[in-house]
Amino acid sequence: MDLAPYLLLAGLExxxxxxxxxxxxxxxxxxxxxxxxxxxxxxxxxxxxxxxxWACGAYIPGPPALGFIAGLLVAPLxxxxxxxxxxxxxxxxxxxxxxxTIVSTIGMLYILQQGALLTFGPDARAVDAPxxxxxxxxxxxxxxYKLFTVAVAFALVAALWLLMRKSKVGLLMRxxxxxxxTALNFGIPVGKVYSAVFAIGAMMAAVAGVLVVPNQQAHYLxxxxxxxxxxxxVIVGGLGxxxxxxxxxxxxxxxxxxxxxxxxxxxxKIVSTLLVALVLIFKPEGLFTVKGRRA
Amino acid sequence: xxxxxxxxxxxxxxxSQALRDFSLELAGGEVxxxxxxxxxxxxxxxxxxxxxxxxxxxxxxxxxxxxxxxxPQEIPRAGIGYVPQGRRLFTELTVxxxxxxxxxTRKTDLSALDHALELFPVLRDRMHQRSGTLSGxxxxxxxxxxxxxxxxxxxxxxxxxxxLMPSAIAGIRDAVMRxxxxxxxxxLVEQRVDAVLPVADxxxxxxxxxxxxxxxxAEVRAxxxxxxxxxxxAARPARAEPL
Numbered sequence: 223m224d225l226a227p228y229l230l231l232a233g234l235e236x237x238x239x240x241x242x243x244x245x246x247x248x249x250x251x252x253x254x255x256x257x258x259x260x261x262x263x264x265x266x267x268x269x270x271x272x273x274x275x276w277a278c279g280a281y282i283p284g285p286p287a288l289g290f291i292a293g294l295l296v297a298p299l300x301x302x303x304x305x306x307x308x309x310x311x312x313x314x315x316x317x318x319x320x321x322x323t324i325v326s327t328i329g330m331l332y333i334l335q336q337g338a339l340l341t342f343g344p345d346a347r348a349v350d351a352p353x354x355x356x357x358x359x360x361x362x363x364x365x366x367y368k369l370f371t372v373a374v375a376f377a378l379v380a381a382l383w384l385l386m387r388k389s390k391v392g393l394l395m396r397x398x399x400x401x402x403x404t405a406l407n408f409g410i411p412v413g414k415v416y417s418a419v420f421a422i423g424a425m426m427a428a429v430a431g432v433l434v435v436p437n438q439q440a441h442y443l444x445x446x447x448x449x450x451x452x453x454x455x456v457i458v459g460g461l462g463x464x465x466x467x468x469x470x471x472x473x474x475x476x477x478x479x480x481x482x483x484x485x486x487x488x489x490x491k492i493v494s495t496l497l498v499a500l501v502l503i504f505k506p507e508g509l510f511t512v513k514g515r516r517a
Numbered sequence: 518x519x520x521x522x523x524x525x526x527x528x529x530x531x532x533s534q535a536l537r538d539f540s541l542e543l544a545g546g547e548v549x550x551x552x553x554x555x556x557x558x559x560x561x562x563x564x565x566x567x568x569x570x571x572x573x574x575x576x577x578x579x580x581x582x583x584x585x586x587x588x589p590q591e592i593p594r595a596g597i598g599y600v601p602q603g604r605r606l607f608t609e610l611t612v613x614x615x616x617x618x619x620x621x622t623r624k625t626d627l628s629a630l631d632h633a634l635e636l637f638p639v640l641r642d643r644m645h646q647r648s649g650t651l652s653g654x655x656x657x658x659x660x661x662x663x664x665x666x667x668x669x670x671x672x673x674x675x676x677x678x679x680x681l682m683p684s685a686i687a688g689i690r691d692a693v694m695r696x697x698x699x700x701x702x703x704x705l706v707e708q709r710v711d712a713v714l715p716v717a718d719x720x721x722x723x724x725x726x727x728x729x730x731x732x733x734x735a736e737v738r739a740x741x742x743x744x745x746x747x748x749x750x751a752a753r754p755a756r757a758e759p760l
Contacts, residue, residue, distance in 0.1 A: 401605055404605040406589040407599050
């Protein structure tokens, strides 16, 4: 048996999964890194993005690409605004108390999930890809949309990196992440930084949701798997570490793709869960975190 | 005229009162040194002024402006620079990024940075170095330079000489004296009595969260027994490199 086509296909599928996972997990990691908040509702922001993309595709007349582009713009803005409001009205009010934020984000999870059920119903909803073009290889044809997903995800990650490293807003976020009290001593409006970070994290999940719906139908329970996988990624990569999150997403996405193609998707999940257990036992700060550094 | 006026500040950690009726007046071009044993409330007093420990009562005035109750991020913007204990640099950020945060606070122009770098020229060559990799003395210089980028009218320093070599202490001393000569009001917290006596104008002794007594420096120098009475130590002759 010639392994090359299977390896290529598994690698491509893994890369697509890794790119979506990277976006979702980066949002979670950013929120934890800067705010020290474990956002259990993060998967629901992903779900909300997917459902908004469906709504844009369904209600905006014209070619599917128009609805998709609208979804790509509207979903992160709407979800970001929702997250911003949730931060101001809930998380800020409880002073970002660690236990309180977990309980309140669990509450947000149920509210968003049930809100989606009431609004969109229990059915899974398909979204057309904005374009259909198959890339031919000697062995199989592959969806160009999936590769577009990878390109968009990496472009967004590069944009986030530039925001964090090269902009004044990013500088304020990094300073706040490193030392909240000193940030206050230098006039950094920590409350506003937290709201912005929570919104940006949610927006990244929402974009991931929009990108995924042409490959996977949108429904109100679709946020659970990305949430769990994102936790796997941020634990393996190091909580709050952006480079670690990217590396872990690629590692887990690729291994998931390869194991799913050659063995079974269940085995892929077992392996990633085992990896988390091993990391927690032997390197609890994460595989890619330099000791003593937080970002 | 008093540049900074603190009246009746009190603060709690949970049920425990850490600061009681803390009051002081500080004029421009004056160095007031807060002395006291560990746990006397010196650092808490500075944090309560900065608002990061929320005062339960009291009033804070700066240059005639009432800052009482302002959110913590507004206090440095009003013109109070703070060098916290242990320096608290953003050690993951470069020297330039630390200074940039100082400049952004009050949107000061680059002349504030030039002034700080004139006092600490060694930082010019370290601009793109991660601040956590600087030596202890350089880190203290950066912490002071960062606070100076605010163009503060009041500078509060919490044990700036902690863990420093005598040569580094000399640089900090010169900077404190230069700031004082430029009219900045300085509130200095120190454990090392011998280090502060040569630069202080007044000394306030703290214990159990309150100021027990306050003396002009000449009186403290003339009567070393005061140090024994309030801080529990015998005064030693000033070292070769006082602050």
